[in-house]
Amino acid sequence: MATQQVEAGAAGHGAEPRGKRSEDGQATYLIAIAEALWEEVERDDRVFMLGEDIGVYGGAFKVTEGFIERFGPERVMDTPIAEETIVGMSVGAAMEGLRPVAEFQYADFMSSGFDEITTVLSRYHYRAGVPLPVVLRGPSGGGVRASSFHSINPEPWYAYAGGIKIMCPAFPSDAKGLLKSAIRDDNPSLFLEHKWIYRRIKEQVSEDPEFLVPIGSADVKREGSDVSIITYGAMVHKALEAAEALAHRGISAEIVDLRTVYPLDEETILRSIEKTSRALVLYESYRFLGIGTEVAAVIAEKAFEHLDAPVVRLAPPNVPVPFSPPLEDAFLPQIADIEAAVDRLAGW
Amino acid sequence: MLAEPPVARLPHPIRRPRSLRELLRNPPRPRPPQRGRQPPHLRPQRLRLPHPRLRLRHRGPRSQILSPLVRRLAKEHDLDLAQIPGTGTGGRITKADVMAVISSGGARPVAPATAGATAPAIAPAQPMPAPSAGIGEEVVPISHIRRAIAEHMLASTQGTARAWTMVEVNVDHLVKLRERVKAAFQERYGIKITYLPMVVRATVDALLEYPDVNARLDGENIVRHRFVNMGIAVSYDAGLIVPVVKGADGMNTIGVARSIADLAARARSHQLTPDEVQGATFTITNPGPYGSVASVPIINQPNVGILSFDAIVKRPVVIEDAIAIRSMVNLSMSWDHRVIDGELATRFLARVKQNLESWDFAGDLGV
Numbered sequence: 170m171a172t173q174q175v176e177a178g179a180a181g182h183g184a185e186p187r188g189k190r191s192e193d194g195q196a197t198y199l200i201a202i203a204e205a206l207w208e209e210v211e212r213d214d215r216v217f218m219l220g221e222d223i224g225v226y227g228g229a230f231k232v233t234e235g236f237i238e239r240f241g242p243e244r245v246m247d248t249p250i251a252e253e254t255i256v257g258m259s260v261g262a263a264m265e266g267l268r269p270v271a272e273f274q275y276a277d278f279m280s281s282g283f284d285e286i287t288t289v290l291s292r293y294h295y296r297a298g299v300p301l302p303v304v305l306r307g308p309s310g311g312g313v314r315a316s317s318f319h320s321i322n323p324e325p326w327y328a329y330a331g332g333i334k335i336m337c338p339a340f341p342s343d344a345k346g347l348l349k350s351a352i353r354d355d356n357p358s359l360f361l362e363h364k365w366i367y368r369r370i371k372e373q374v375s376e377d378p379e380f381l382v383p384i385g386s387a388d389v390k391r392e393g394s395d396v397s398i399i400t401y402g403a404m405v406h407k408a409l410e411a412a413e414a415l416a417h418r419g420i421s422a423e424i425v426d427l428r429t430v431y432p433l434d435e436e437t438i439l440r441s442i443e444k445t446s447r448a449l450v451l452y453e454s455y456r457f458l459g460i461g462t463e464v465a466a467v468i469a470e471k472a473f474e475h476l477d478a479p480v481v482r483l484a485p486p487n488v489p490v491p492f493s494p495p496l497e498d499a500f501l502p503q504i505a506d507i508e509a510a511v512d513r514l515a516g517w
Numbered sequence: 518m519l520a521e522p523p524v525a526r527l528p529h530p531i532r533r534p535r536s537l538r539e540l541l542r543n544p545p546r547p548r549p550p551q552r553g554r555q556p557p558h559l560r561p562q563r564l565r566l567p568h569p570r571l572r573l574r575h576r577g578p579r580s581q582i583l584s585p586l587v588r589r590l591a592k593e594h595d596l597d598l599a600q601i602p603g604t605g606t607g608g609r610i611t612k613a614d615v616m617a618v619i620s621s622g623g624a625r626p627v628a629p630a631t632a633g634a635t636a637p638a639i640a641p642a643q644p645m646p647a648p649s650a651g652i653g654e655e656v657v658p659i660s661h662i663r664r665a666i667a668e669h670m671l672a673s674t675q676g677t678a679r680a681w682t683m684v685e686v687n688v689d690h691l692v693k694l695r696e697r698v699k700a701a702f703q704e705r706y707g708i709k710i711t712y713l714p715m716v717v718r719a720t721v722d723a724l725l726e727y728p729d730v731n732a733r734l735d736g737e738n739i740v741r742h743r744f745v746n747m748g749i750a751v752s753y754d755a756g757l758i759v760p761v762v763k764g765a766d767g768m769n770t771i772g773v774a775r776s777i778a779d780l781a782a783r784a785r786s787h788q789l790t791p792d793e794v795q796g797a798t799f800t801i802t803n804p805g806p807y808g809s810v811a812s813v814p815i816i817n818q819p820n821v822g823i824l825s826f827d828a829i830v831k832r833p834v835v836i837e838d839a840i841a842i843r844s845m846v847n848l849s850m851s852w853d854h855r856v857i858d859g860e861l862a863t864r865f866l867a868r869v870k871q872n873l874e875s876w877d878f879a880g881d882l883g884v
Contacts, residue, residue, distance in 0.1 A: 446586050446612050477584040477612040516606055 185235065187376065196374040199367040201341035202306075203232050205348040206270065208378050210240055213268065216352060219246040219255060220272030229274040230308060230367060252281035256305065260289055263301040263357075270352060273307030275319045276361055280326070290357045291332035300355040306348070308364035309337075310403055310453055312501055315364075317489035320497075322402070322454040327359050328431040328463075334358040334384055335431040339366065339405035341374045343428050346382025354384060365403045387434035389441065393423030396514055397441040399464050400451040401427035404502065408451055411507035420515050430460045438464060439472050446477035447514050451502060456484035478517035483510045579607025590615045593813070622675035662755040673818045681813050682859065683849035684866045686873050688829055691715060692844040694879055701884040706771065710882065713749070713803050714774035716826050716848075718881070719872035721745045721766050724799055727865045731798050733819035734856050748797030748817055749777055753785045759817055760784050761797045770881040801826060811847045822852040822862070824869070848873075 186203035190196045196204065210216050218233065224247040227234030237245040248255050252273060259269040273279050279286065286305070294300045311320035324335050334356055338344040344362065351358040390405060391412055398408045405426045412422040425441050427434065442448055448468050452461035465480045483502045491497050535543075580603050583591075587610050591598050594615075601618055603610035659667075673679075695710060702710040724731035728741040747765040751758055760780035765773060783789050800817040805828040812825040829846045836843070848869060852862045 446584075474585045474589045477586045517609070517611075 194373060195371045196341050197368050197371040198341045198344050199230065199232060201345040201374045202348055202362055205345040209349055209352045210244055215266065216268045216270060217244040217246065218270045218272065219248050219258060221248055221250055221274050223247060223272050228272060252278050253285050256282035256285035256290060259303045260285065260301060263303045264299060268302045268352060270304045270306065276307040276309035276323050277318050277321045279305060279307060279323055286327060287330040291330040301357050302355045303357045304351045304360055306360035306362060309361040310363040310365055311490045311497060312365040312403060314494055314497065316492035320490035324361055324430050325454050325459050336429050337361045337402045338428055339402055339426050341370060341372050343382050345374055346380055347384065347428065350381045350384050363403045385429045385432045385434055387425055387427045387437040389423060390426045391424040393421040395421045395445060396447040396449060396511055397423045397425055397445045398449045398451055399425045399438055401430055402453055404451045404453050407504050408507060411504045414508055415511055420511060422511060435467055438467065442468055442472040443475050446475055448480045449510050449514055450480060450482045451507060452484045455487040456482060457487045459484050478514055481510055481514050483507065579609050582609050586612050587615055594619050660755060666756050670815050673815045677816050678854035679816060679851050680854045681849060681851050682862045682866055683811060683847055684870045686846050686848050686870045687843050688846050688873060689843045692829060698882055698884045702882060705884060708774060708778040710774060713777060714770045715878050717747055717765060717773045717801060718770050719869050720801060720824055722872055723865050723868035725766060726868055727861060729857050729861060730822050730865045732821055732856060739856060742798040746796050746798045748800035750800060750802035751781050751784045758784050758794060759797060759800060760789055760793050770878055771883055805829065811849060814851050816851050816853055821856040822850050825849045
């Protein structure tokens with residue numbers, strides 16, 4: 170195995186992802202995900218990957234670059250452009266005892282396999298008593314000028330299916346630990362990688378092959394006392410920046426990163442509300458029936474007597490993600506929007 | 518023979534379909550929308566979305582909007598919200614406003630801020646306004662007992678660093694025991710057996726084990742008591758009184774039960790002597806019979822702790838990975854952080870819990 174220091178996305182064939190960390194050992198979100206895949210395919214013979222252009226080409230975002238040389242075309246399988254088939258193959262392989270990890274070039278395309286995902290994958294364990302350890306993964310989210318076919322946040326559609334665990338990590342460590350947990354879990358899961366984070370965020374990531382992050386557990390990324398911002402995915406980074414600006418003005422914001430959006434870690438959410446009594450639910454899926462809608466409902470229902478102000482949601486409108494940069498910026502919650510919402514909430 | 522059905526008449530003559538080539542050469546022009554001529558369901562309609570600023574309006578001043586949290590805190594701490602100035606938008610009372618009042622010593626009446634009013638250096642004496650009853654109001658002068666309770670409670674909240682800890686206790690076997698022996702006990706001793714004497718016994722043992730909880734703060738010193746005088750909060754018609762079971766550490770459960778029954782009966786008939794309500798080294802309050810499941814009592818100074826024994830309720834509990842129905846009770850303690858710390862408070866409560874869960878009171882009850 171080669172371990173030369175090379176830039177992400179420019180690796181030589183056969184290079185394992187850990188060799189693509191920066192000089193000081195930091196890993197980007199993308200490299201952390203590649204490491205998780207590499208380690209799990211290496212650890213367990215039943216794990217294999219399938220998807221469009223993941224083999225020879227190395228994946229649309231080069232997550233799986235170098236994998237086919239190391240593991241061969243049976244473990245890193247290039248498929249036709251047919252998402253319904255990809256899900257169907259994964260379901261069948263899981264029925265036979267394998268542990269498939271299917272890549273979608275963009276999470277938008279998962280809906281081409283919608284029926285297989287929502288009526289077969291999510292229900293088969295209930296119907297037949299046979300668990301399906303399938304992971305569907307792909308890049309989601311906007312903010313990268315990729316327009317309405319390459320920017321969506323599909324997590325609410327699949328959370329509604331019931332029976333599929335859904336992870337939307339914001340940090341490289343969480344991404345690596347959660348993806349490894351998802352692959353080892355006997356239930357189907359959807360692992361949504363935010364493409365805005367891929368190469369923007371890096372940090373020290375554990376090299377321990379047994380490093381796991383539990384599914385269904387939120388994490389307080391910043392402690393605060395005046396208002397809780399409950400969020401996930403790329404919005405965590407915007408919230409952290411907004412919190413820094415708010416701190417200069419004497420407002421202490423606590424940031425709860427959901428990490429897993431289904432099932433929700435209600436306890437961590439409610440503990441935070443108990444402390445701050447004010448909740449801003451910030452999410453990138455649509456405002457109407459997005460993930461934050463459920464979070465807001467949980468807070469209203471279970472923390473009513475701890476609330477000192479109404480629960481406020483900040484999320485994009487239910488319209489296609491615009492391509493025009495000024496329109497996309499207006500569509501997505503920005504740091505100034507978060508600050509303004511927190512200001513209103515803190516002064517309520 | 519059946520009549521031929523009438524031939525349907527088409528409104529227009531049927532046109533021969535045009536070939537694709539013709540259509541491309543001569544594309545049909547889109548017809549302009551015909552206003553007023555189409556039936557309503559065919560007219561183009563705009564999608565009506567709710568106005569983004571749609572809100573239910575609050576009628577009346579914003580200062581009257583009380584959040585659920587503010588309402589709850591006011592209730593828990595018995596605060597008069599009319600006396601608390603609000604600093605939220607429009608004068609709304611916020612959590613911070615209520616917490617400021619609580620941390621400064623409870624329901625301290627605060628003069629409402631009047632704009633621009635600065636007190637003159639020598640203010641003329643203002644006569645106390647005579648109590649005047651408005652329509653539907655009743656004025657009741659404060660009794661001596663009420664005043665004494667008020668001063669004692671206020672002094673405690675202002676003079677202690679109160680913290681609170683709660684444990685859950687499985688008292689299933691105590692409930693079963695009481696059911697089994699209550700008739701015989703009444704028969705033999707002439708009093709009803711309640712859980713309180715058992716809690717007193719379990720607490721006395723824990724107090725002897727952790728003497729810092731059975732103590733008082735005296736200036737620069739902590740005075741530990743090597744005996745237990747157990748104060749028992751008793752409510753009666755005039756208010757609240759705390760008679761003391763003296764030398765509780767020398768009594769068995771029957772002795773404690775007799776002493777409590779005697780003190781409570783004489784408290785309710787106003788026959789307690791001053792000596793009988795003094796000298797408690799620790800206090801237990803027992804609001805359970807009225808149904809409360811958790812209470813935050815005020816410390817009966819100079820004690821450093823007060824234990825609350827709330828209502829026993831049947832609850833589903835997890836026992837060795839199975840869900841079972843058990844009689845459970847919340848046992849909590851308000852304690853003075855100036856004298857003891859959370860670890861000690863929790864160890865002490867755990868000891869009481871362990872005693873209640875593991876002791877077999879059957880022999881101690883003599884039935």
